[in-house]
Structure formats: structure tokens, C-alpha cells
Amino acid sequence: xxxxxxxxxxxxxxxxxxxxxxxxxxxxxxxxxxxxxxxxxxxxxxxxxxxxxxxxxxxxxxxxxxxxxxxxxxxxxxxxxxxxxxxxxxxxxxxxxxxxxxxxxxxxxxxxxxxxxxxxxxxxxxxxxxxxxxxxxxxxxxxxxxxxxxxxxxxxxxxxxxxxxxxxxxxxxxxxxxxxxxxxxxxxxxxxxxxxxxxxxxxxxxxxxxxxxxxxxxxxxxxxxxxxxxxxxxxxxxxxxxxxxxxxxxxxxxxxxxxxxxxxxxxxxxxxxxxxxxxxxxxxxxxxxxxxxxxxxxxxxxxxxxxxxxxxxxxxxxxxxxxxxxxxxxxxxxxxxxxxxxxxxxxxxxxx
Amino acid sequence: xxxxxxxxxxxxxxxxxxxxxxxxxxxxxxxxxxxxxxxxxxxxxxxxxxxxxxxxxxxxxxxxxxxxxxxxxxxxxxxxxxxxxxxxxxxxxxxxxxxxxxxxxxxxxxxxxxxxxxxxxxxxxxxxxxxxxxxxxxxxxxxxxxxxxxxxxxxxxxxxxxxxxxxxxxxxxxxxxxxxxxxxxxxxxxxxxxxxxxxxxxxxxxxxxxxxxxxxxxxxxxxxxxxxxxxxxxxxxxxxxxxxxxxxxxxxxxxxxxxxxxxxxxxxxxxxxxxxxxxxxxxxxxxxxxxxxxxxxxxxxxxxxxxxxxxxxxxxxxxxxxxxxxxxxxxxxxxxxxxxxxxxxxxxxxxx
Ligand SMILES: [Ca+2]
Ligand SMILES: [Ca+2]
Numbered sequence: 001x002x003x004x005x006x007x008x009x010x011x012x013x014x015x016x017x018x019x020x021x022x023x024x025x026x027x028x029x030x031x032x033x034x035x036x037x038x039x040x041x042x043x044x045x046x047x048x049x050x051x052x053x054x055x056x057x058x059x060x061x062x063x064x065x066x067x068x069x070x071x072x073x074x075x076x077x078x079x080x081x082x083x084x085x086x087x088x089x090x091x092x093x094x095x096x097x098x099x100x101x102x103x104x105x106x107x108x109x110x111x112x113x114x115x116x117x118x119x120x121x122x123x124x125x126x127x128x129x130x131x132x133x134x135x136x137x138x139x140x141x142x143x144x145x146x147x148x149x150x151x152x153x154x155x156x157x158x159x160x161x162x163x164x165x166x167x168x169x170x171x172x173x174x175x176x177x178x179x180x181x182x183x184x185x186x187x188x189x190x191x192x193x194x195x196x197x198x199x200x201x202x203x204x205x206x207x208x209x210x211x212x213x214x215x216x217x218x219x220x221x222x223x224x225x226x227x228x229x230x231x232x233x234x235x236x237x238x239x240x241x242x243x244x245x246x247x248x249x250x251x252x253x254x255x256x257x258x259x260x261x262x263x264x265x266x267x268x269x270x271x272x273x274x275x276x277x278x279x280x281x282x283x284x285x286x287x288x289x290x291x292x293x294x295x296x297x298x299x300x301x302x303x304x305x306x307x308x309x310x311x312x313x314x315x316x317x318x319x320x321x322x323x324x325x326x327x328x329x330x331x332x333x334x335x336x337x338x339x340x341x342x343x344x345x346x347x348x349x350x351x352x
Numbered sequence: 353x354x355x356x357x358x359x360x361x362x363x364x365x366x367x368x369x370x371x372x373x374x375x376x377x378x379x380x381x382x383x384x385x386x387x388x389x390x391x392x393x394x395x396x397x398x399x400x401x402x403x404x405x406x407x408x409x410x411x412x413x414x415x416x417x418x419x420x421x422x423x424x425x426x427x428x429x430x431x432x433x434x435x436x437x438x439x440x441x442x443x444x445x446x447x448x449x450x451x452x453x454x455x456x457x458x459x460x461x462x463x464x465x466x467x468x469x470x471x472x473x474x475x476x477x478x479x480x481x482x483x484x485x486x487x488x489x490x491x492x493x494x495x496x497x498x499x500x501x502x503x504x505x506x507x508x509x510x511x512x513x514x515x516x517x518x519x520x521x522x523x524x525x526x527x528x529x530x531x532x533x534x535x536x537x538x539x540x541x542x543x544x545x546x547x548x549x550x551x552x553x554x555x556x557x558x559x560x561x562x563x564x565x566x567x568x569x570x571x572x573x574x575x576x577x578x579x580x581x582x583x584x585x586x587x588x589x590x591x592x593x594x595x596x597x598x599x600x601x602x603x604x605x606x607x608x609x610x611x612x613x614x615x616x617x618x619x620x621x622x623x624x625x626x627x628x629x630x631x632x633x634x635x636x637x638x639x640x641x642x643x644x645x646x647x648x649x650x651x652x653x654x655x656x657x658x659x660x661x662x663x664x665x666x667x668x669x670x671x672x673x674x675x676x677x678x679x680x681x682x683x684x685x686x687x688x689x690x691x692x693x694x695x696x697x698x699x700x701x702x703x704x
Contacts, residue, residue, distance in 0.1 A: 197445065201378055
């Protein structure tokens with residue numbers, strides 16, 4: 001298809017907003033998000049379960065896209081007003097949809113970037129679907145934090161209220177076979193000279209939309225990063241670290257790590273039920289699926305081994321929607337006395 | 353992912369060669385083509401079945417990519433020489449692969465565009481895999497014709513020797529449901545105001561890599577365009593027309609047309625077996641799959657109706673790797689006397 005026109009890079013907007021909001025001005029991404037039942041149903045459940053408490057509340061739906069969450073609020077609850085904020089040109093259509101669904105008394109569509117929005121009042125609830133691949137990619141979360149600090153009244157509620165990044169060491173047999181083992185003897189020929197190029201092309205960057213099977217997990221997954229949406233600060237986003245210590249349950253081939261995220265929506269009622277949206281392999285698949293980080297060289301591991309180390313999400317200082325993910329790991333065999341271990345580090349650009 | 357840097361459009365190369373050959377300098381497309389067993393096996397069968405006649409022949413493999421066809425020639429036959437011509441930076445790797453597979457005595461890798469190649473001699477056989485979506489997209493065929501006229505000796509053989517574009521009126525229930533019907537009542541809301549935008553975004557251009565099920569065909573398919581690779585001239589590529597007359601066998605919903613291509617490789621032996629590569633729904637799937645042309649509005653049709661009309665492939669006068677496909681159709685009901693019929697025309701840009 002056509003590559004978006006990109007202006008000369010030196011002048012380029014470090015937020016690439018033209019490309020970013022441009023893509024949200026077309027239907028493709030909105031259709032993908034709306035067709036994601038577990039994502040959209042989760043937000044619908046949040047509104048439904050908090051319907052009573054939402055009565056007469058002032059709500060903001062930041063990055064409302066087609067306005068689906070705002071219309072859930074208007075149809076499943078009685079907030080006094082929902083400010084549906086959308087920066088892209090989709091906002092024009094959102095207004096039509098709000099009218100078409102008789103929500104115009106409750107839902108007010110505002111077109112503009114989060115930083116420029118002017119509201120007549122503080123809000124009681126700030127709801128947004130800001131999560132990107134690996135939770136933070138594209139950093140829409142920064143806009144959410146800016147709006148929280150500017151417009152959420154003290155004691156107001158954030159939806160989601162918290163977020164966690166989960167990691168697991170994994171096998172990736174079919175991906176490895178397709179992109180690397182393939183070159184060993186295609187049609188009886190020896191194409192191994194292409195393997196260094198294949199490694200650079202297919203394993204340097206993380207693989208988005210990777211669907212991991214539960215039995216590809218070599219250990220129990222582990223939450224490596226936890227974000228409290230009430231206290232998280234924009235400056236914290238520059239570098240976020242997490243530790244892990246995995247115990248290998250079954251022997252296999254350690255091809256890399258897979259990551260996904262989970263978010264929680266606390267109840268407006270103290271003690272009320274929390275709603276969870278989990279994008280991991282043991283939950284209904286979502287449009288995010290999972291993200292695969294391939295090691296340069298797969299490593300055989302045995303039940304009883306441990307894989308410990310840390311993960312660092314380092315925000316790109318120039319391209320503000322991008323980051324690098326650095327993984328340090330060391331593998332210790334079950335018999336602790338031997339101090340020999342295998343250590344590795346890999347830095348994954350996401351994307352620049 | 354990253355969009356290739358595109359220079360300012362006014363200066364832009366009408367052949368977009370930087371983008372075109374740039375994409376062939378990476379492994380992605382080559383892996384896709386090599387992983388396409390029916391495509392690659394077809395070429396291997398051609399060499400195998402013509403092995404005896406290839407003895408001492410001079411062969412050119414135009415756009416050889418990783419050089420797989422040239423190495424088939426060297427390993428499965430005894431040509432005197434194979435000129436493996438590749439314009440992209442993949443040529444450097446092709447040389448390593450030729451050496452790695454002990455073919456360097458027979459296969460000579462030449463990096464350069466077809467128009468600039470200099471050979472020490474004419475060739476007996478010109479083999480190439482030039483087919484794009486809808487047979488002609490990206491118009492690599494022009495390079496093949498230029499090289500044929502410059503380097504193929506009189507009486508030399510073209511592989512493929514002929515090509516046909518096939519068309520069928522079809523149902524596309526799931527595509528229509530996903531992109532258009534979805535907006536009728538997602539989550540109980542009415543998103544029909546987005547349908548005009550959906551039609552413009554998802555139905556204006558043909559859908560590449562569409563996998564049609566045999567029972568989505570509303571009629572028997574019909575070859576609408578036939579190209580003889582010995583007599584086809586570059587100027588013929590500006591506009592290629594074909595007629596069709598389909599008899600509807602079963603009632604259904606006429607969502608659009610699906611197109612695919614078939615190529616034939618004649619034998620070097622008079623009377624020898626021809627090898628066919630068919631990319632249609634009744635053959636093994638290939639990386640091309642098929643191409644879907646959606647009507648703006650689906651039309652119900654009944655057994656006994658006929659759909660006749662024509663297809664025009666019109667090459668883009670500026671962007672030389674692009675074209676438009678125009679479909680004119682009229683639907684006549686079985687009972688001939690009634691002269692009422694439904695007529696339609698749609699112009700599909702591919703891509704510009
Ligand atoms: Ca998102
Ligand atoms: Ca091709």
C-alpha cells in the first residue's frame with residue numbers, strides 16, 4: 001500500500017503526530033479496536049457495573065475515537081455530561097454517531113489534542129483506552145497523565161486505575177522455523193549464508209501481534225512492571241525497570257521472551273468489584289495479542305534451571321512515541337553450587 | 353513499521369525504483385516467495401522436466417533474487433552458463449549462495465537493471481518470475497520484454513511462455529460483514545453513518561491477498577486476458593482489454609469479482625509436457641492468493657442470470673508500476689425477452 005508521505009526527517013515532528021493522528025482519521029484502526037470484543041466489552045462492563053455510581057458524574061473519555069465508551073456511558077448510566085475528546089479528524093464522524101444514537105444531550109464531542117482541551121469544569125472520572133503494544137508504545141499515556149493533572153478533581157477516578165506488564169521466557173518454534181531454520185536447506189539447497197541477514201531483519205525488533213500458545217511458556221509468567229495511574233508521573237516514563245526470576249518447569253528451547261499487559265478498573269464504590277482486561281495467552285485474544293522478543297541464538301534449558309534478570313523500558317529521547325526494551329538475563333542450573341551460568345543482554349528498538 | 357523514506361513527490365521517480373528495489377534488498381519478500389511451495393516447485397519442475405534439453409544451453413534468470421531458479425538449473429541440468437541478473441542489493445548475497453552451493457562454474461551473478469545488463473552472448477532461454485498481483489502489477493513484465501528483444505536469440509524460449517488473467521463474479525460474505533455490515537449495530541449501537549467512509553476506505557481499491565473459497569464463485573471462472581510472451585509488446589501494456597459472459601449457476605449475493613492468473617511453461621522439446629502455475633482457488637494456495645474487486649453495493653442474483661461485460665487494465669501514465677482496473681458489467685435475467693437489466697461500472701486504482 002502507499003507509505004504515508006513523510007516530510008524531510010530533520011524537520012520531522014518528534015511526536016510524528018501527522019502520521020499518528022492521520023492513521024486514527026481513517027477507519028482501519030477504529031475497526032480493529034471495535035472488532036476487539038474483549039477490549040470493548042471490558043470497557044462496557046466497567047460502565048455497566050458502575051452505572052449507579054456514575055449518576056450525575058462528570059466524565060471525560062480521552063482519545064474517544066468513534067465515541068463507543070462515551071455512548072456506553074450515556075446509554076448504560078446517567079452521567080451529567082461526558083466530554084468525548086478526540087484529536088483526529090474522526091471527531092467529525094463521532095458527532096454524527098452521538099446524534100444517531102440519541103446521546104447528544106449527554107455526550108459533548110471536543111476535537112483537539114489532550115494538552116489543548118478546555119473544559120468548563122473538572123471531571124469526576126477520566127476513562128481512556130491508551131494502551132499500546134507492550135503497554136507503553138506510542139506513549140498515549142503521557143496525554144492521559146497531563147489531562148489527569150489538569151482536569152481530574154481530587155478524589156476523581158482513573159479508568160484504567162492501574163496497569164501491569166507481564167513477561168515470560170518462551171519457545172517460538174514456528175516463528176524461528178519460518179524466519180531462521182528455513183534457510184538451512186530450502187529445496188535441498190544451502191541458504192545458511194542468509195541467516196545473519198535474517199537474524200538482523202527478523203529478530204532485531206520485537207514482533208508485534210505475536211500469538212503465544214500457553215504451552216510455549218517455559219515458566220509461570222511474572223509481572224515485571226506495575227503502574228499506579230494515580231501516582232505515575234510523566235518523568236517516570238523516561239525509564240521504567242523491572243526484575244524477574246523464572247523457574248523453568250519443563251525442558252525446552254528458550255527462544256526469547258513474550259510480553260503482554262493487564263489493566264484494572266477499580267470500582268467507584270468502595271469494595272466494589274474490579275474489572276480486569278488481560279491481554280495474555282490465558283485470556284480471550286485481543287487485537288494487541290502479545291509481543292515477542294527473540295534472542296539472537298536460542299538456548300536449550302532444562303527443568304529446574306532459573307532465568308533471572310531485568311527489563312528496562314527506555315523512552316526514545318528524540319522520537320517520543322518510541323522506546324527501547326533492554327533485557328538482561330542469566331541462566332543458572334538447578335544445582336546452585338556451580339557458579340557457571342549463561343548471561344545475555346539484548347536491546348530491542350521499538351521502533352526507532 | 354517504518355515507512356520507506358520517499359523523496360519529495362514532484363522529483364519522485366515514476367518507477368519508484370528506490371522503494372521497489374529497496375524492498376527486494378531485504379529478505380521479507382524473498383522469504384515470502386521462497387516459502388511459496390507451489391510457485392517455487394513449479395519453476396523447479398520446469399527445469400527438471402527440461403533437464404536433457406537444457407544441456408549446453410545459455411540461460412538468463414531475470415530478477416533472480418536469491419538465485420534459486422539459477423541454482424535449480426545448475427544442479428538439475430547442465431546448461432553451459434546461467435546469467436543470474438538481479439538489480440537489488442540482494443545480488444551480493446546471491447553470489448555467496450551460488451558459491452555455497454557449488455554452482456559458481458555455471459551461474460554468473462550480474463547486479464544491474466534489466467535495461468543496463470551487458471552479456472557476452474545471446475541466450476537460448478529467458479526464465480523469470482515477473483508476475484505481480486493481478487498478473488501485471490508493478491510491471492516487471494516490461495523489463496522481461498526489453499531483455500527478450502535485446503538478448504533472446506531467434507527461436508529462443510520464454511519461461512513462462514504465456515500468461516492468462518482469470519475472473520469470476522463472487523460472494524465475499526466475511527469481507528463484507530467485517531468491513532461494512534459490522535457498522536449496522538456494533539454492541540447494540542447504530543454506526544451506519546460510518547458506512548460511506550467504510551465503502552470509500554475498504555472497497556475503493558482492490559483487496560490483495562484475498563483467499564476465495566471455491567464455493568464463493570457464483571459462476572464458472574473465465575479467462576479474460578491472454579498474453580503470448582513471444583509477441584507481447586511493451587506498448588500493448590498501456591491498455592489491455594478482455595470480455596466476459598458468466599452464467600449464474602446458483603443464487604447468491606454478487607459482492608464483486610475475484611481475479612487470479614495462470615502461467616504456462618512450454619517444453620523445450622516439441623510435443624513435450626507443459627508445466628502450469630495456477631494461482632486460482634482450485635489450486636494449491638500461493639503467496640499471491642487472489643485479488644478481490646468489491647462492488648459499491650452488493651446485488652442479489654439468481655440462477656440463470658447472466659453477467660456479461662468487460663475488464664480494462666489501464667497502465668498509469670505517470671506511476672509506471674501502477675494501473676487501474678475498470679470493470680463494466682450488466683446483469684440480464686434468464687428470461688431474455690425482458691430488456692431490463694442492471695448495468696454498472698467501477699474503476700479500481702491499483703494503487704495510485
Ligand atoms: Ca490503543
Ligand atoms: Ca513477483
